[in-house]
Amino acid sequence: MITLTFIALVTLAAAAVAMSQRNLIHSALLLVASWAGIAGFYLWAGAEFVAFAQILVYVGAVSMVVLFAVLLTRRSHAELAIAPASVKRILAAIVAGGAVLGALFGAVLSTPLASAAAPPPAISVKALGAQLLGRHTASVLLIAVLLTVALLGAVVIASTNSKEDAP
Amino acid sequence: MNSSGLSLLSAHLPVAAAADGLLERLPLTLRDTFVQWFPAPTQWLLHHLISIVGILAIFGLFFAFTTVAERKLLGRLQNRLGPNRAGVPKFSFLPFHLKHKLFGLTQPFADAVKALTKEDIVPAAADKLLHFLAPVLVVAFSLLTFAVLPFGRNLIPVELDAALLYFFAAGSATELTIFMAGWASRNKYSLLSAMRALAQVISYELPLLLSVIPVVLVAGTLSTQEIVVAQGFWTFGLLPHWFIFTPWGAAGFLLFLVAALAESNRSPFDLPEAESELIAGHLTEYSGFKYALFFMAEYFGLTALSGLGVTLFLGGWQAPCAFLQFIPSYLWFMGKLVGMIVFFIWVRGTLLRLRIDQLTRLSWQFLVPLALINLGNAAFWALTGAWSGPLQIVRWAVSAALIVVPFVLMGRSLTRGQAPRTYRYAT
C-alpha cells in the first residue's frame, strides 16, 4: 500500500508538473518519468511483461517520436518556451477536469469493491504467448496491420515533396 | 532465486547439477556467510546489496582494465607500445618506493584521478539540471542491463521470466540520455550530432532485436538462464550444442555482432563521436568526470551487449566440452566475455569508419531483411527438430542454404556497380 501510494504520488506529480511546464522539452521528459512511474505500478501489480513493454514502447519509442516532433516544429531555441493559454481557458479546463475528477472519485469511493488480498494471478510469458497466438491470433494480426498502416501513413504525412529538402 | 534455478537445472541437466562443486558455489557461500552476521530482518536487503556491489566492483574493474587492454592492443595493432608508464605510485608515508612499472596496468586509475580533478565546465546557457542528469542516468541505465545476465550456474542477480524484454527495455532508455546530453548543452552541433547518434541507435535497434528473436523462438523462452540451459548439451561430450553452431545461430550471431557494434557506438560505427572528424558529437560540452561517466557507460553498454551475445549464442556459462565442467561456470562466462571484448577491440583496430548514409543503408537494406530471413530459417529449424538420420543432413543443408543464398544474392545486388573498387592513387 505504501509502495503504491508512493508510485502514485510520484507519477501524478510528474504528470501534473509536465502539463504545467512552459518548456516543451521539459514537459516531454517529465512525461517520460511519469510513464516510467506507470511501468513501476505494473511491476508492483505483478505484471512484469506489461511493465517492460511499457518501458520499451513509451520510454524507448514514443518519447523519441515526441522529442523529434518537438524539435522539428520550432524555428529557434527561444520558441520552445510556449506562451501559456488564456486564463479563461485554463480555469474552464480545471473546472471541467475537477468535475470529472469529483464524479470519478465519488463513484469509486461509494462503490463497494470487494478486493481479495489474493496473490497476483500468475501468468508466465510462455502462457501469455500461447494466448496471444492461440485465442487472439486475429487480434494480433489486426494490430500488426494497424501498426504497419499507421507507420506508413505517418511517414507519408510527415515527409515532404519539396525540392529543397531533397538530398 | 537459487532454489528455482537449481530445480530447473536438475530437471534439464542431471550431469551438470552433480558437478556443482565447492568452487562453483564459492561466491554464494561467501555471500551467505557474510549475510549471516547480520540480523534477520536486514538479510534480504543485504542479499541484494551484495549482488549490486559485486556487479559494480567487478564490472568497474573490468571497465578499467578493458580501457587499458584496448589501448595496449590498439597500440600493438598500430605498431607502437601503448601505455606502459603508469606503475606503482609513490606514497609519501611509505619509507620506500617500489619502482616497478607494472606494464602500465595502473593507467586507468591515473586516468580516473585525472578525470576527477579536471575542471567541470558547464556552458552558461546550458540547461543545468538536464546537463547534470544525462551522464548520471546513462550510467544508471547501462548498469541496469547487467541485472539479468547469468554470470554462472547459480549467479544471476535477478531471475526474470521476461529477462530479454527487460534487457532491451533498459537498453532503450539510454537513447533518452543521448538526447538529453545533446539538447542540454545548448550547442547546435551537440544537438545535431545527438540526432545523428539517435538515428544510428534507433536504426540498429531493429536488426539487434531481430537477430535475438530466433534464439527466443528456438529456445522457447525469454529467460536468459533458461536459454543458457537449453544450450547445455554435447555431442560425444566434445561438440557443444551452442546456438552459434547452427546455421541460423551463426548468421544470427554475425548480425548481432554488427548491430551490437553499432548500438554501442564502436568503430566502425563510431560516427556520433568520431574524434578525428567531429569533436565529440553530443558530448562536446562535457568535460572532466561527466565525460568520463559517458565513456564508462559506453563500455558498460558494450560489456552488457557482449554478455548478452555470450548468453544467447556462445552457450553462456556452459563449458565447451563435457569433461571441462570442473572449471567453475562463472570463469567460462568471463573468459567468453573477454574473448568478445578482445574481438571488438580487434575490429576497432582493423576496420574503417562508415559514412552516415552507408551506415543507415547497411541497416535497412541489408541487415533487417537478412535478419527477417534468418527468423524464417530459425522457424524451419524449430519445426524440423524431430528429423533424424539422413534427414538431419537435409535439415542442416536447407538451413544453411536459406541464409547463405540470400546473403550472397543481396550482397551482389547491393554492391552492383560499386565493386570491385578501383583506387586512383594506390594499388
Next chain:
Amino acid sequence: MSLSPLQLCLLFSSALFCVGLIGALARSNTILVLLGVELMLNAANINFIAFWRYGPAPSPATGVLFVIFAIAVAAAEAAVGLALVIAVYRHRRSIQLQDANSLKG
C-alpha cells in the same frame, strides 16, 4: 474508512486521467494536447491492470492482453498524431491549435 488496494489503484488512475484531461483542455500546443490524451490512455491501462490484479478475472491473462493491445494501438496513435503535427506545422508554421482552424489551405 480504510481504502482497499483496488480503490487506491482506481483513485490513482482517475487522478491521472484528470491530469491528462486538464492538460489536453488547458494547453493550446498540439503536442501537449496529444501527450494529455496519451496520459488518459495510460490511466485506462492502469484500470485494466488493477482489475486484473484484484478483480474477479475470468482468465489470468485477460487484463494483461488488453494492456498489450492498448499499448500497441497507443504507439500507432502517437506516431500518426505527431506526423500530423509536423504536417500542420509545415503548412501553417505554428502548432497552436487555434491556428489550425480551416480545412482548406
